[in-house]
Amino acid sequence: MSVASSASVAVPIPVRIPLREVLPWAVFIGVLAMVLLYFVGAEQGATSLISGHYVHEFVHDGRHLLGFPCH
Amino acid sequence: MMRMLLVRGMFAGLVAGVLALVFARVIGEPSVGAAIDFESAEATAAGEPPEPELVSRAVQSTLGLATGVLVYAVAFGGLFALAFAVAYGRIGRLDARATALVLGVGGYLSAFVVPFLKYPANPPSIGNADTIDERTVTYFLMVAVSVGCAIAAACLGRRLMSRLGAWNATLVAVLAFVVALSVAGLLFPAVDEVPKEFPADVLWSFRVASLGTQLIMWTTIALLFGVLVRRRLPADRQLAGQPG
Numbered sequence: 643m644s645v646a647s648s649a650s651v652a653v654p655i656p657v658r659i660p661l662r663e664v665l666p667w668a669v670f671i672g673v674l675a676m677v678l679l680y681f682v683g684a685e686q687g688a689t690s691l692i693s694g695h696y697v698h699e700f701v702h703d704g705r706h707l708l709g710f711p712c713h
Numbered sequence: 714m715m716r717m718l719l720v721r722g723m724f725a726g727l728v729a730g731v732l733a734l735v736f737a738r739v740i741g742e743p744s745v746g747a748a749i750d751f752e753s754a755e756a757t758a759a760g761e762p763p764e765p766e767l768v769s770r771a772v773q774s775t776l777g778l779a780t781g782v783l784v785y786a787v788a789f790g791g792l793f794a795l796a797f798a799v800a801y802g803r804i805g806r807l808d809a810r811a812t813a814l815v816l817g818v819g820g821y822l823s824a825f826v827v828p829f830l831k832y833p834a835n836p837p838s839i840g841n842a843d844t845i846d847e848r849t850v851t852y853f854l855m856v857a858v859s860v861g862c863a864i865a866a867a868c869l870g871r872r873l874m875s876r877l878g879a880w881n882a883t884l885v886a887v888l889a890f891v892v893a894l895s896v897a898g899l900l901f902p903a904v905d906e907v908p909k910e911f912p913a914d915v916l917w918s919f920r921v922a923s924l925g926t927q928l929i930m931w932t933t934i935a936l937l938f939g940v941l942v943r944r945r946l947p948a949d950r951q952l953a954g955q956p957g
Contacts, residue, residue: 655806656801656802656807656808656809656948657947658801658802658803659799661799663715664795664799667798668795668798668799671792671794672792672795675788675791678788679788681784682780682781682784682788683785684853687845688846688848688850695767699777700772700776700777701777701778701780701781702837703737703742703777703781704737704778704780704781704785706745706835707737707745707834707919707926708834708923708926709828710834710852711832711835711840711845711848711852712837712840712845713839713845
């Protein structure tokens with residue numbers, strides 16, 4: 643320990659969140675987010691779960707501006 | 714703890730989405746409109762009948778755009794909270810705000826900018842309908858490779874930290890990411906579908922607007938999330954200089 647570091651100053655050390663606590667949330671929210679991003683970014687483009695073009699046309703401008711491949 | 718992080722992540726995502734939406738509407742929509750005008754003019758010149766509008770332009774550029782951007786931003790807000798839960802306390806001794814900022818910059822670059830360098834965003838009328846399958850697969854694959862390599866680089870940096878120190882370990886990790894993604898960029902197929910007559914300045918302003926929309930979203934999520942969670946995370950108060 644160097645004497646230079648002022649020993650009286652308390653520095654908070656981040657406490658890790660156990661991975662086993664994160665995992666179930668990560669799976670659930672991860673899947674949910676992927677479904678949402680799929681509908682904004684890719685539905686009725688290369689693949690269609692719903693027939694027609696309504697979803698594609700509705701989010702059309704967002705899809706282009708957010709950088710997804712389109713048309 | 715996870716509930717607290719997720720609620721704040723999605724809230725930060727919502728606020729970020731609103732700001733990004735304002736930017737996209739004001740800065741991005743004019744070039745989308747110009748591109749559609751180009752498309753219509755080309756179709757008229759070729760003698761094709763105008764396509765029927767399934768969703769009107771007025772709806773596409775307001776409600777449709779808002780739905781797309783807000784859903785996207787809230788989803789990324791949730792994913793951001795998950796990434797934060799894993800990264801906090803595991804990337805050096807960064808506090809909550811700094812961890813969130815590092816994640817925001819890393820997320821913006823790896824999930825958007827790096828894939829964009831190979832497959833930039835395109836306005837309407839660019840892109841052959843016959844190649845949408847390949848373009849979709851290669852784009853999402855590029856995003857997956859980029860985010861995967863960013864995570865791998867972060868793990869590499871963490872391992873090297875004790876031997877090289879934080880500064881040099883970070884440099885090596887960043888270098889490894891740059892090399893890996895340069896190789897990936899060479900190996901991935903090129904897409905060259907911009908029509909010859911398409912106005913170059915419209916393409917430029919569209920792409921700048923696209924980069925800006927994402928920049929606003931990521932920085933807002935990172936900065937707001939950091940502020941919202943910093944006083945709610947447990948931290949050991951240790952004396953300075955003691956080993957953590």
